[in-house]
Amino acid sequence: MPDKAHYGLLKGKKGIVFGPLDESSIGWQIALHAYNEGAEIAISNVATALRFGNIDELAGKCGDAPVIVCDATKNEDVDKAFVELKKKFGPVDFIVHSIGMSQNIRKQMPYEELNYEWFMRTLDVSGMSLHRLVSYALRNGAINDGGSILALSYIASQRNYWTYSDMGDAKSLLESIVRSYGPRLAQRGIRINTISQSPTYTKAGSGIPGFEQMHEYSDLMSPLGNASAEECAEYAVTLLSDLTRKVTMQNLFHDGGYSSMGATIPMIRLAHEALHDEDLARRVDLEDYKPSR
Structure with missing residues (x-):
């Protein structure tokens, strides 16, 4: 990103981004922007994503960032991931959760007919995994006092979006975990927030039935238009920096004003x-x- 100005907002900081897959993913953009703002970065995803995504390319762009294999739905994987991270980096200053998946959406199951095993998987992958990451980071002493934890949400956590299906429930759980953990983390000056992003053409987003129409509608309803993945990453960097050390337990809308429009x-x-x-x-x-x- 040679044409972009950089401000050194994360100079001297270290962090890990869970969930980047390819150039379209918000997690990818956050990792890249954090690195360009001076941070040392580690990247993590499940083994299948490492085979089918472009994560080695991202690692190269982030100063040969270490890549840590981790299924965030498995306690032992998360535990090992933070042990490995601490060995490589010591305690980190930020953790980014960019993980989400729904088999019910992939299979276009009506909300009234959800496959409950898939539903539980949606909640685990997209919501409970945040709790797991935070808990094992704390148990392993893998996050510094004054650190920042950030997850990605969507307005469907609070309003009904018909085809977003059980992912709306998962995002509600995600935001609830942020509120529940907030005061507990505050004892160490650690803050935790979510960004509620515009509809974005990622691998996961574009798999939602009617996504193109959702994207067009949101763009027409947003005074500033939809926010891109790259713009979301720029905003995320501020939440990982010391400039926002008193911002916590917030769901912060980054959607061109969509959330406030009638x-x-x-x-x-x-x-x-x-x-x-x-x-x-x-x-x-x-x-x-x-x-x-």
Whole structure:
């Protein structure tokens, strides 16, 4: 990123990013931006991701960053990961959780007919894994006082997005873990937050049914437009730096203003036209959703 200004916000700091897969992933961008802001970086993902992703490429771009194999749903894996991390780096200054997966979404299961084994897997991978990372980091003395822990969320944790399905439940769990852990971590000056990002074209995001329409809608509803993965990484760097040492237990919206909007004029006009065009309304199944008169 030679055209980008760097400020040395993370100079002298060390951290680990869990979950980057390829250039489209937010975790990838956070690792790269943190490195360019002066941090020493370690990268972690499951073994299959190391085979099918481009993680070696990311490691090279981050100063030959160590790559640690870890399934964040397995206690023993997480424990070993932090033991290995501490041997390589000593205690780190930040941990980034960029992990999420839903087999129910992949298989396009209706929310009313979720496969419960997959549902539990969604909650474990996308939510409980944060608790596991924090807990084993503390047990192994692998995070410094005054450190920062950051996870990625989405507004579907608080509002209904039809096709986001059980991932909405997982993000609610993720944010609840942040609130529950916050006061406990504060005793050591460690803060923990989530970023609620715009819909972003990642491997996971683009697998959601109707994602393209979600992305277009969000862009029209956001005064500043959708935030990209790279822009999210730039924001994340501030939350990993000492500039935000008193920010904790927050779900911070990084979405171009979408979360605070009721409606934009283009969307109002678009909805008005659609509701009064019988052929269009029929094509997009609006007939069942006509407002009361």
